[in-house]
Structures are given as structure tokens and as C-alpha cells.
Amino acid sequence: MSKKKVSSETPPSPIYIFRGHAEQINSLEFIENNRYLISGDAEGNIIIWDMISKRSKVQFKAHNDGILNVVKCKDKLISHGRDNTLHVWKFNQLSNIKDGGNKEESIKPEISLTVNSINFCKFDFCYEESHIEISDKRDELFIAVPSAEDSSGIDIWDITNQKLIVSSIGLDQNSKTGYCMGIKIFSNNTFQNLQSITKNYFILAAYESGSVILWSIIINTNELMSKEKNNFAVEKLWDRKEHGESVLSIDLSSDKQFAISTSGDNKIVKYNFDEEFRKEPLIKSTTIKYAGIAEVKIRSDGKIFATAGWDTKIRIFSSKSMKPLAILSYHRESVYALAFSRIESMDEQDRDKSTEEGKDLGNEERTEKHYLVGGGKDQRISLWEIY
Known part of the structure; x- marks a missing residue:
């Protein structure tokens, strides 16, 4: 949509509606340079949609209970279910299976971990390529999830080595935060020697109490394969x-x-960080008329963000001013999941076009589309084109 359309009296309309789920939609994510969309529902089903044909390419039951989150990292698809499991799938294996059919029995995860799913908190991941020039170098794929010991804490798993490396973050702080409700894990290793074995990671965690806490975790990555604990x-x-x-x-x-961050209340809060993340953030906030914002997503260029409301509305805001830009009305029941297509710089587009994978998936046609999708209780996925 153009800015003119947003400000006009005629409400914007979705450009397409995906129908294929029979249960509430909990997770949405664009992958493969926006060529595909992944959706996960409350019955444990995952659908991979082709964004060109608007048809499902792959559909299978990944979990015995509802999907909390599905993401793609390199050649892996990672799903987190309400059945207290986290599965890692080989994406090529999934993409070679035709839609639906009788081939579900042939779809098996490469890795399965028992994790905590009691508090509906979605996992997050941090991936870093190894820069150490040694023969046995291994990339690092870390997963952060609520702790198996107590839902107020956070565990970090090393997926590469299938090992729990940090456990129960926050449980020894004697604070009454309640359940951990949201997690973002990221690194701050740009300030360090890339060959350093000591890495600094951060976890931005949101809690049942209404608090947001930033944790710093120092990990000795040289000892990840050891049996010793407390290497952090x-x-x-x-x-x-x-x-x-x-x-x-x-x-x-x-x-x-x-x-x-968004909440069960009607407040939307922005946290502006300093370069090293150690000072308390500068806070800016805004409120909307109706309480209950199930999800917030920031577009990859950082210019706008969207919220999914219990009141059925998807709202678009300016990230800089926090002012509302548009209200998207289509869904008749609560919206629980959102995803923006990734907007890439020209350098990123050129790099992706040079890969064989990008050529096969036709990324040149898709990278310029500024899409937003929303889904929720009504089992439908609305597709919008956003300026």
C-alpha cells in the first residue's frame, strides 16, 4: 500500500488470504528470501507456502501439540511445540516432499530435544559462523528457551553439539518475575577478537510480572564439548x-x-540501547484503545513495526515516532502471529543472487516485495503489501 492509501478514508484490504489450517495459527515466518512462508498451528501442523503460486508446497504434522514457533536457520528448520519438544529438521528433506499426501511418515527430525513449553514462550536462536581457521571448526547455533527446572529461568542449548550449556538464567536473583514470556538472544562479539574462545551473548527476556530484563552471558566456547559445567x-x-x-x-x-514489547495491557514500549547495552535503555511508549497485544514484529529495515491485537486488528506504527500509521482490519477473531518479509540492501541482494540456492528459488523476483502477514484464531492468514 502507498502512504496515500494509508491516510485515505478507504480502509486497506489484504491482497490475498491463505486458507489451509483447521486450527488457530500461532507462528508465521518468511524464509528463503521471501520466496516461502512458514505457518504453524495449534494442532502441531506446519505448512510451507509458495509465495509465487500462493499454494502450499509442504504440509505435515510436526508436533503432538500446538506449534509455538518455527524458524529457518541455514539448512535447518527448527520447530518448538507445546508437547515440550524442539525439533530440528533438514529443510531440503522437507522441500522435496510434495504437499500433504501420505509421506508424513517419511518426515523425521534430525534432532529432537526435550524443552519447556508450559508458559507459551517461543524459543529464539543465535547463529554465528566460525571464523577460526582450524580443521574441525564448527558453526555455533544456540537456542534459548524457558528453563526445564523452572519456567522463570532460561536455558541455552548448543544445537551443534546437542548440549545444554547454560541453565536456569535468572533463578538465583531472588526476584519475583513470574514465568518467562518472551526471549531474544543475540551476540555482542563484534567488539572482540573473532578468534577469541570467550564469547559474549545477551538475552533480552520478558516476564509475567511486566518486567523486561537484559542478561549478559559470557561463554567459553572452547569447552562446549567438555563434560564440565559452569563454563559461563x-x-x-x-x-x-x-x-x-x-x-x-x-x-x-x-x-x-x-x-x-507488548503486553496484556494496552501499552507498547520501545527500549533504545546504548552501543554496549550496559546502560539502562531510554524508554518511549504509546498506548492503544484496546488492551491485549499478542505479538509485535519489527520490519528488517527498522522503520516500522506491527502489532497483533486480541481485538482482531493489526496495527502499523513508525518505529521512530511510535505514531500509528495504519489499522488493518480483516480478521474476525484475535490475531496471534505476524511476519514481515525481509527488506534487503542491494549488497545483500547481489550476494544472494550469487548463490545456487538463490537462483533455484527465484529470489530476484521476490526481494522487493514489502509484505506483512497476520494470522490467528480464525485459521486464516492475511497478506498485505506495506510501503
């Missing part, structure tokens, strides 16, 4: 309680300069 140090950097109800969602901008 955890520090709470700051704690802000801006919400009066449980935080339901938190998202981090691609450049890691700010984050936005």
Missing part, C-alpha cells in the same frame, strides 16, 4: 518494569539498536 558467567545488566500486565511479546531490531 551470567550478569543482570538492567531491569525495567513498564507494563502493568504480563508481557506477551518482545522483538529486537535487526541492527540491535532497540526493542519493542
